[in-house]
Amino acid sequence: QICAEISLPVRHNLLARAGTGMSGIKRIVAHPQALAQCRRWLAEHLPAVATEAESSNARAAERARAEEGTAAIAGEAAAETYGLAVLSPAINDEPGNLTRFVVLAARDTARPTGDDKTSILFSVRDEVGILARMLKPFAAHGIDLIKIESRPLRGRPWEYVFYLDLKGHRRERRVEQALAEVGRGATRLKVLGSYPAAPPEG
Template sequence: MCDRMTEKSSSGVNSMPVVAFQGELGAYGDEAVRARFGPSAEPYPCKSFVDLFEAVASGTVDYGLAPVENSQAGSINDVYDLLRQYDLYVAGEVLHPVNHALLALPGQTLSDIRRVISHPQALAQCDRFLRDLGVEVMATYDTAGAAKMIREQGLTGVAAVAGLGAAQRYGLAVLAESIQTIKDNITRFVVLQRDPAPREEGPQKTMLFLALAHQPGSLYMALGALANRNINLLKLESRPSRNRPWEYVFYLDFEGHRDDPHVRAALADLAKHANYCKVLGSFRRETVPD
């Protein structure tokens, strides 16, 4: 792929950044790009999460926006694995509200629908509504991609779980709104870039992953480096190490910036108990939107 050239402001920050996300135009990732970078940003749709990471690593785009967890369906494991595989930095986060709707071709009604298609996470987030509807569910690679498929293939008897932006973009009828099981449904995206981010004002968060010795107490001693300095652990995630069966690596989110003296001391202490430790990034911590 060729490098993309974008205009830069006097501060050196791209005023029209190109931002990769997974999915089709109209997906929640597309919405999150505009929420974070503004209407002048150029969204760069990617078929898969691997394509997204490749686009950032290769310099094809300025930034990437990848979902790491949803408040209802939990962590997105593929993205956590890619955070370990690629030498990229996490430079920020976006907490984006998700409001699922059921979309179909104009003229279709709820009684016409026999099959519902969408991303697996979206289907999981609407499980109660879909069970009550009594339809077959089929996973696709993207919410907006499901809506696009229905429009391009003229699928009758089929509906998509996607956002209202996808309905508008692909000219579909909205059969039902707010169909997610838990109404306060939020997806957390992380901003990916090739260089560390400068520190911003506000509360800070640090993300890292570490590999520990497979022996009793190793995780306890590592987390003690945070607890002993009164550092609040926000999230702990484990993923298979891929080196040996039933051994794991751990992802940590905790309060504070890596340049804070007490966080620096905690990281030095934590590294003593880890076989490998890498800080993915320190950035401003976002609060849940109203």
């Protein structure tokens, strides 16, 4: 169960072995999200250098330490951990970017605070107007939706899974009622957790 969330500022740096100049970079490696968040900077400053996706920025930093001509996009902690030099700091395109993290617990431990979020997953069959019908209970009970994403349900043709963040706690009567109504129309409903809403800076 999700029991808490925190939002932290994103600060990406270009890292490489000490003594490496910008002209000596042959490839840049990073997690795909980091590459996307630095796309404009890379296009402006290193347009001819190839980029490669890695499983994590930590793994990218490992490669930058091991491979000559390889630079990594990662935080300052990675530079210290892997003994890399910061060639260029704060290269992310949007300086105000935040990354959201969630804290997981074995069971539901978060009590209502009056300023909470609830995260849910539900799946539905492919029917005309199904999403509008599924969201109607939230509006009917005065519940604000913060985020909604959809993905095809693997191995289940014509079914989709939706991820929602909403304002309120699962133990609030209005949230209970809305979730019960959504559950009646969904092929599957899972409450991932209710937790205090984090301030923007965490």
